[in-house]
Amino acid sequence: MKKDQRKKANVRRVGIKISFSKTGHILIKGKINGKSGVFIVDTGAAISCVGTYYAPYFQLKMRKSRFEIRAITDVPMPAEISKKNIFELGKWRIDQASFLTIDLDTVNQTFSTVNQDAVQGIIGNDVLKKYKAVIDYENKSIFLITK
Secondary structure (H helix, E strand, O other): OOHHHHHHHOOEEEEEEOEEOOOOOEEEEEEEOOEEEEEEEOOOOOOOEEEHHHOOOOOOOEOOOOEEEEOOOOOEEEEEEEEEEEEEEOOEEEEEEEEEEEOOHHHHHHHHHOOOOOOOEEEOHHHHHHOOOEEEOOOOEEEEEEO
């Protein structure tokens, strides 16, 4: 067996249940550093993030550097980064996850207008692409590869 074939043989997909918010967003339950939260699965977000308010709850160790990111609105938003976090979605786990912290107040205010519980973060394309996410809308599942 060739090296590439061995690599593929050690890779498997893990299915994780998803739900949908009242606004139509994909939601998933997960843990960061052992602390539970609810996250939006956002295929349009470049980077995974946690609401600034929730950083202490998830025990994120922030780096001192601050920078700005731009959302789709092109409005600059201050952000900090935390690396080397344990991130779990069901039976799927990574031990070196990075998260930005950003202000999620606008998102959660929108959710509150339709009596939807707040979310603590967003899972973006940094995770979705790297772990080859497949979303099964009919069966309300997302599949990620693991090694």
